[in-house]
Amino acid sequence: MAAALCALSPLVYLLVRSAQLGADGAVDTLLRERLWSWTLASAVLVLAVTTTCLVAGTVIAWLLTATRLPGRRWWLVVSALPLAVPSYVAAFSWLSTVPTLQGFWPTWAVLSAACLPYVVLPTAAALRGADLALVEVARAAGCGPLAAWRRGLVPQVLPAAAAGALLAGLYALADFGTPALMRHEVLPFAIQRQYGSFLGRERAALLALVLVAMAVLMVLLERRARGNAQRWSTGAGAPRPLRAVRLGWWAVPATVLVALPVVVGAVWPVIGLFRRLALGTRRTLDWSELTDALVATATVSLAGGAVALVLAGFVGTLAARHRGRLVAGLESASFAGHALPGIVVGLSLVYLSLRVVPGLYQSVTVLAFAYVVLFLPKAVGAVRTSVAAVPPVLAQVAGTLGRNRHRAGLVTARLALPGVTAGFLLVVVTAMKELPATLLLRPSGLDTLATEMWSRTSSAAQGAAAPYALALVLVASVPAFLLTRTSAWDRS
Amino acid sequence: MRLSRALPSRPRVGAAVSGLVALGALTACGGSESAEEGDSAGSGDPLVVYVGRDEELVGPLLEQFGEETGIEVDARYAGTTDHLALLLEEGEQTPADVFLSQDAGALGALSAAGMARDLPAEITDAVLPDFTSTDGSWVGVTGRARVIAYNPEAVEEAEVPTTVAEVTDEQWRGRVGVAPTNASFQAFVTGFRAAEGDDAAGAWLEALAANDPQTFEGNSDVLEALENGVVDLGLINHYYAYQLAGEVGEENVATELVFPEAGDPGALVNVTGAAVLSEHPDAEELVSYLVSEEGQQYFVDSTYEYPLVEGIEAPAGLPALTDLQGPIEDLAELADLETSIALIDEAGLS
Helix, strand or coil: CHHHHHHHHHHHHHHHHHHCCHHHHHHHHHCCHHHHHHHHHHHHHHHHHHHHHHHHHHHHHHHHHHECCCCHHHHHHHCCHHHHCCHHHHHHHHHHHCCCCCCHHHHHHHHHHHHHHHHHHHHHHHHHHCCCHHHHHHHHCCCCHHHHHHHHCHHHHHHHHHHHHHHHHHHHHHCCHHHHHCCCCCHHHHHHHHCCCCCHHHHHHHHHHHHHHHHHHHHHHHHHHHCCCCCCCCCCCCCCCCCCECCHHHHHHHHHHHHHHHHHHHHHHHHHHHHHHHHCCCCCCCHHHHHHHHHHHHHHHHHHHHHHHHHHHHHHHHHHHCCCHHHHHHHHHCCHHHHCCHHHHHHHHHHHHHHHCHHHCCCHHHHHHHHHHHHHHHHHHHHHHHHHCCCHHHHHHHHHCCCCHHHHHHHHHHHHHHHHHHHHHHHHHHHHHCCHHHHHHCCCCCCCHHHHHHHHHCCCCHHHHHHHHHHHHHHHHHHHHHHHHCCCCCCC | CHHHHHHHHHHHHHHHHHHHHHHHHHHHHHHHHHHHHHHCCCCCCCEEEEECCCHHHHHHHHHHHHHHHCCCEEEEECCHHHHHHHHHHHHHHCCCCEEEECCHHHHHHHHHCCCCECCCHHHHCCCCHHHCCCCCCCEEEEEEEEEEEECCCCCCHHHCCCCHHHHCCHHHCCCEEECCCCHHHHHHHHHHHHHHCHHHHHHHHHHHHHCCCEECCCHHHHHHHHHCCCCCEEEEECHHHHHHHHHHCHHHCCCEEECCCCCCHHHCEEEEEEEECCCCCCHHHHHHHHCCHHHHHHHHHHHCCEECCCCCCCCCCCCCHHHCCCCCCCHHHHHCHHHHHHHHHHCCCC
């Protein structure tokens, strides 16, 4: 319940603010032609990024787990790297080398590269744990080879891929930095623009509600893709892993496909940063300032991750074990914040914290809370998938063996731990890169790497921003790297 | 089977739990820290300043102020529009004592919301009357002139337009860079409207849009496009080129500037300024420091903006401020951004 309230808090604010527009103002705003072109642009971008991530991500995951692609273990680690590079840094870096990259295609390319790991990592884990025996059962039951794969293997992999694609799509929906830098006019871009004017907050709130509506639609689609089946199994038999496919000459295009997003989303941006660094700047680097920002970044993102984890534990477990409108609504609600640009969530927490806990205004507590609102879905998805794969009978068995309910529940928690860890790491790695909400809500004097970087890019001191950007990529690589190791993402 | 694989992981549970406890402690720390800050509310409060300008530029000045006066300054940096939205959201409960704005429009809006407190005459009288508020609710600190920047490798100086009307001429099709969503461009359009009416401003925007301009997020992006030869003309503020020269050396900057004719809408001189938002005893002292000789000289030397106090020399190479005549008398008119943004929108430039 707390989790839902938490995730729903921006909605309260958005409704209050939109209501102030009045019926006429609201109709006036909604009927503006530009609104619909922005919404359409957002829808097209989200659809393109989601499809790209779903298709390319699944293929890459398959290449990295079920083929003999040379160096595939190494590639799996490397393919997580774009997670460590904020997409606005990637966009900025690309633009500083190729200034003409503007509009839909570059935005699509950068966002897709940045979001691919959300699909690749969990899908690869699902494929590693997949049981080929089910395909053989389907064959034995009279299915043709294709149908057997569709019925035996796809259901084992699709939930992970779809959940990842949903995260990618929501990211593309809410992201402001990349489209703004690359001049592709989408809805978050329009929302940000409203804040420049006196009445803008109300109009921005209404536009943000359009984003939320789009997000709800996406969550419903994903739920449909996930279906209603139970996904746990017990039994002593070892699963039959997939046979590794020899690629032959196909290894060349396969390697290109695997490498491309890494180059677009991580390698080239980092080269760009080094280039900026080499150009030099008149400002000398203050190491203690850099270290402080590093510590602050780690602290607030870990705090946000921890709180998100606790709340996601409840929502994810409920979603895995129970069906029904209430649980479905609760789970969908937890996704609302993720569809909103940071500034909207930031302002909504300004509004709420000043009314509810004024003493905590501009404290780490409220900032961590903002991260929870923004990134809770990442943890919820991971917790849900991993809890769903733990047979509920185990907790029941523990119960009959004399453990009380809570201790019996721990059996499930322990088995689901790797997936839960993955959820925690996902929140941490994203919170590290967060900028707009952090700018508004941080305690005075607390500078994260992202805010320090921001304060340097806005002036003509972009060279001075490079060390902070590099430090951010470096520190965010840690959770990104751990995500490739956490064995379970595993559904099992 | 899942069971047998998972059992050896028992120690990891312990590790994770202790990690969580540590994290809990961290968050708790954060909470108590801020509670302390809240407790110290009273006489010795630091002066909370919301800064809508770059930390790199304003930070050193605020430090200097703190050292000279012993006043503890707590500066929070974000964009001017973000700060405006934040301040309006916070309303009466804002912790901010002073707001430093990047443009006159945001100060006008704040004043219209009743959040800016009247300043004493010795502060408002210190600056040139054309470049500050008319009602004493905020004060201008530095001046920023709109210019038509050009790349001399692509355009002869004699060909460069001296009015914004000429910029929409057919010969500049696809060659002009603007930052239509940037606050400085919006302020320029607002000045245009105030001087020549909404219809004239709207018609100019339509003409510009029809001339296939290249749009950018900010002035420095337009400047970079000029430097790279992506565009040949750009509508920006004067000091960007100076700041770039300060960063990479004058010889490495190609872009040159033309100051539009007196009275042309393109000749707007907008100001950065400050408003006092609370009764904090030191708030006025900071604002008065900004318009002191020392404060003004700092801006001249480090931001290349125009000083607004008589007797302080403008940065070398700039025409005198008094020679630049913008289109409007009262800069508070720049607060009326609504229609400007709508017009920019309608022209399809945003």
